[in-house]
Amino acid sequence: MTDIARLAGVSVSTVSRALSGSSLVPEAKREEILALANEHGYVINEQARNLRLKKTRTIGVVIPLGHEVGQLISDPFFIELFGRLADEITARDYTVLLSKVAKPEPGWLDRLIQSRKADGLIVIGQSDQHAALNEVARDYLPLVVWGAHLPSQTYCSVGSDNIGGARVAVEHLIRKGRRHIAFLGVPLLPEVGLRYEGYRRALTAAGITEDPALMAPAHFTVDTAYDTVRSLIESKTRFDAIFAVSDVIAIAAIKALNAAGLRVPEDVAVVGFDDINIAAYVSPTLSTVRQDLARGAKVMIDLLFRRMEGEDTPSATMAAELVVRQSSGA
Numbered sequence: 001m002t003d004i005a006r007l008a009g010v011s012v013s014t015v016s017r018a019l020s021g022s023s024l025v026p027e028a029k030r031e032e033i034l035a036l037a038n039e040h041g042y043v044i045n046e047q048a049r050n051l052r053l054k055k056t057r058t059i060g061v062v063i064p065l066g067h068e069v070g071q072l073i074s075d076p077f078f079i080e081l082f083g084r085l086a087d088e089i090t091a092r093d094y095t096v097l098l099s100k101v102a103k104p105e106p107g108w109l110d111r112l113i114q115s116r117k118a119d120g121l122i123v124i125g126q127s128d129q130h131a132a133l134n135e136v137a138r139d140y141l142p143l144v145v146w147g148a149h150l151p152s153q154t155y156c157s158v159g160s161d162n163i164g165g166a167r168v169a170v171e172h173l174i175r176k177g178r179r180h181i182a183f184l185g186v187p188l189l190p191e192v193g194l195r196y197e198g199y200r201r202a203l204t205a206a207g208i209t210e211d212p213a214l215m216a217p218a219h220f221t222v223d224t225a226y227d228t229v230r231s232l233i234e235s236k237t238r239f240d241a242i243f244a245v246s247d248v249i250a251i252a253a254i255k256a257l258n259a260a261g262l263r264v265p266e267d268v269a270v271v272g273f274d275d276i277n278i279a280a281y282v283s284p285t286l287s288t289v290r291q292d293l294a295r296g297a298k299v300m301i302d303l304l305f306r307r308m309e310g311e312d313t314p315s316a317t318m319a320a321e322l323v324v325r326q327s328s329g330a
Contacts, residue, residue, distance in 0.1 A: 060118035084297030165320025166198025185245030
């Protein structure tokens with residue numbers, strides 16, 4: 001920069017302002033400085049600039065997997081939400097730093113923040129880290145989490161109405177004449193726990209007694225979900241419908257049902273949760289509860305940037321919409 005200043009006959013600060021597009025430098029002089037910079041191959045040292053400004057112009061996107069170490073970042077839900085977030089972040093001229101934290105150890109989030117690699121953090125999923133998120137949020141403002149809104153929560157979260165979405169899905173199955181509806185998921189996780197509550201409320205409202213034998217603890221990977229459904233079939237437990245807490249689990253369930261000679265939806269109706277892109281293209285097409293990930297990503301980034309400016313924003317819960325397709329008899 002000193003060399004460019006000498007060639008242009010101006011101060012280093014004038015060169016700095018010109019290269020940043022400041023209107024304080026006359027247009028003719030600004031163009032002259034830019035031309036000299038291009039001619040002599042000058043490139044702005046972004047790291048030095050960011051260090052001076054105490055900013056990285058980077059947003060960290062973190063996926064903690066304390067609950068499901070076998071789940072991959074290539075999971076369709078992660079890919080779709082991450083893509084939406086990346087579009088929103090890069091539109092603001094920030095870069096994205098993706099981190100997967102398998103088997104989170106105590107202090108993992110503090111260490112990530114203290115590394116100062118990002119100006120703010122988006123966490124996809126609470127996993128089993130609700131307490132860690134709560135603790136960090138007391139002192140660290142630029143943090144937004146995709147997940148459920150829980151009692152006594154100190155961090156900002158964005159997510160769907162998990163209870164309402166699950167309830168409308170199960171009510172749909174009941175209206176289709178299904179009375180023995182299996183629940184596929186692990187309720188220990190915050191979002192899944194709320195979906196289980198919606199499932200229970202729908203059964204209660206219809207006068208159906210909950211059957212513990214229809215609780216199948218399916219995990220978020222295709223292979224484990226497939227095995228869970230095969231075990232349910234082999235147990236001879238009577239069921240005529242499945243409510244799965246994710247589309248990945250629902251698709252694995254359909255595969256297991258087909259392998260056992262059961263027809264979907266004639267023998268067993270299936271409804272998932274998420275409405276990932278592939279849901280409309282599997283056979284039969286999957287009925288599911290749609291989470292508006294495009295809107296969710298936009299809301300998350302809007303809230304994060306407001307928090308980066310010092311605003312203590314509230315959490316947001318979006319409505320969930322039932323999408324009825326072939327797997328439940330459309």
